[in-house]
Amino acid sequence: MREKVVLSGMRSTGKMHLGNYFGAIKNWVDLQEKYRSYYFIADWHALTTDYDDTTQVAENSLEVLADWLAAGLDPERSVIFLQSFVPEHAELHLLLSMITPLGWLERVPTYKEQIRELKKRDLSTYGFLGYPVLQTADILLYRADFVPVGEDQASHLELSREITRRFNNNYGDVFPEPKALFTPTPRVPGLDGRKMSKSYGNTIDIADSPEVIRAKCQTMFTDPTRVRRSDPGHPETCNLFAFHKLVSPPELRDRVERECRLAQIGCVDDKKLLADRLIAFLEPMRLRREELMADKGELLNILRKGSDRARERASETMRRVRSEMTLDYDYLRADPLEAT
Numbered sequence: 001m002r003e004k005v006v007l008s009g010m011r012s013t014g015k016m017h018l019g020n021y022f023g024a025i026k027n028w029v030d031l032q033e034k035y036r037s038y039y040f041i042a043d044w045h046a047l048t049t050d051y052d053d054t055t056q057v058a059e060n061s062l063e064v065l066a067d068w069l070a071a072g073l074d075p076e077r078s079v080i081f082l083q084s085f086v087p088e089h090a091e092l093h094l095l096l097s098m099i100t101p102l103g104w105l106e107r108v109p110t111y112k113e114q115i116r117e118l119k120k121r122d123l124s125t126y127g128f129l130g131y132p133v134l135q136t137a138d139i140l141l142y143r144a145d146f147v148p149v150g151e152d153q154a155s156h157l158e159l160s161r162e163i164t165r166r167f168n169n170n171y172g173d174v175f176p177e178p179k180a181l182f183t184p185t186p187r188v189p190g191l192d193g194r195k196m197s198k199s200y201g202n203t204i205d206i207a208d209s210p211e212v213i214r215a216k217c218q219t220m221f222t223d224p225t226r227v228r229r230s231d232p233g234h235p236e237t238c239n240l241f242a243f244h245k246l247v248s249p250p251e252l253r254d255r256v257e258r259e260c261r262l263a264q265i266g267c268v269d270d271k272k273l274l275a276d277r278l279i280a281f282l283e284p285m286r287l288r289r290e291e292l293m294a295d296k297g298e299l300l301n302i303l304r305k306g307s308d309r310a311r312e313r314a315s316e317t318m319r320r321v322r323s324e325m326t327l328d329y330d331y332l333r334a335d336p337l338e339a340t
Contacts, residue, residue: 006035006181007144009042009083012060013050016067017203019188019196022246027148027183029072037078038142038310041065041303044083044090048131049114049121049199062299067206070289075302083138085307088314092137092321099166100133108132109155118199136160139178140167141314146181154180172324174317186246193221193239207289210279217275222267223260233260233267240270247281248274 008028010020031037041061047054061082073080083089105111106129115123139147139160147157161177168175187195190202197203204216223238225231235241235257244253256273259265265273292299322328 004035004145005038005142006031006146006148007038007040007139007142007178008148009040009045009138010064011046012041012043012057012064013046013198014056014060015063015205015207016071017196017198017205018246019190019203020067021071021206022186022188023150024148025068025071025073028068028078031148031181031183032074032078035146038081038144038313039068039073039078040081040083040086040138040310042083042138045131045134048125048128049118049123051125051127052121061303062293062296063207065299065303066289066292067285069292069302070206070285075306079306079309080302081306081310082303085303086141086310086314088141088311088318089134089137091318092141093134095321095325096137096140096163096167097130097133099170100130100163104159104162105129105132108159132156132159133163136163140164140175141317142310143176143313143317144178145176147178148181148183151182154182171321174320174324187242188246189239189242191216191220191239204278204282206282206285208282208286210275210283213278213282214272214275217271217278220271220274222270226267229266230263232263235260240267240274243274243278248277252277 008024010016010024016025028037028039041064043057043061046057046060050057065080068080069075111129114128135156136159147160149157157178157180164175164177190196190200191204192200192202194200194202204213208216220243221239223233223235223240225237226233238260241253241257241260244256248256252273256265256270260270319328
């Protein structure tokens, strides 16, 4: 299995939050022991929604890398790289865009959803509509066998599989059809009960200090049916308990569930208890992250070395693509011996 290739990436939109950790990074750390792993910071993808201000993209990319390393990704066991340091991503994206029907992009479930959610941003651009094509290029460039995704992202990968089939049918079997690797990805709620997302401003970040975590916990939504302190709670619908299930040990989790149902603990006290648990859980990563961010030059070196390794496979892929599409032009050389 170590020879099978796994690939995934994350946009460089700033510090990593708990949703990123439990939804992706924790799984990536495990997968790097089993597969040939490629993980990239998608700085070009960050432009699909934040193209109007690019001043923070470079800094955000280092922030993402520091979070990944603090969470356990190892550049010796995984190829960790920056999307824009591997220009073959742009070349393959261009070629795939030539064969991708417009209707395929318009039916992507998150396309209209994101336009509704992010009303303050002008998303009427090709970059936003066509990001699944760039996403497909990201995957195919490394001839990835598996892409770790949550079930809510399966439709995105299916589009990549359709584009792969269309390319292979037109030009030859260059790419394996990437398969979804469904790994445990619990839904991580935000402070307001919606999915945790930077776009919603409802995150708890790995870099948050204890003081910030306590302040954020005080703003968390709780059981909407529990009006008074004496009312019995319903942990299954409480945002606080969803976090307990992620970061609290089983004995504490069971105690909180029992006391909540019996109205023996109030929401204010539970928020304080949860803040303690979140601080203890994140502290090792936060401290390691501070050490890493103190030497940005070394972080940049890690990205450059990883990107050089990534380009080796990417360049090989593009040679095969150009050959199958008869865009290498070697066959036009006047001297047949020169072509060899």
